[in-house]
Amino acid sequence: MALLAVLIPLLMLGVVLVLGRYEELLLPQDDTGRREPAGVPHTAAATATSSSHAPAGTPASSP
Numbered sequence: 001m002a003l004l005a006v007l008i009p010l011l012m013l014g015v016v017l018v019l020g021r022y023e024e025l026l027l028p029q030d031d032t033g034r035r036e037p038a039g040v041p042h043t044a045a046a047t048a049t050s051s052s053h054a055p056a057g058t059p060a061s062s063p
Helices: 002-021 042-049
Strands: none
Touching: none
């Protein structure tokens, strides 16, 4: 009976580890919600955010 009390938690831990390892195979993720909009290219977004003029109301950057 003591052996059974030791083996059951170890087997359950093994099942959890195996399911975690193969989670992507068993439950594929839906990536449609995480993609960026198709109309905005990466270069346009990068140049818009890296402009030298700061928006009004922002503190000046330190030298």
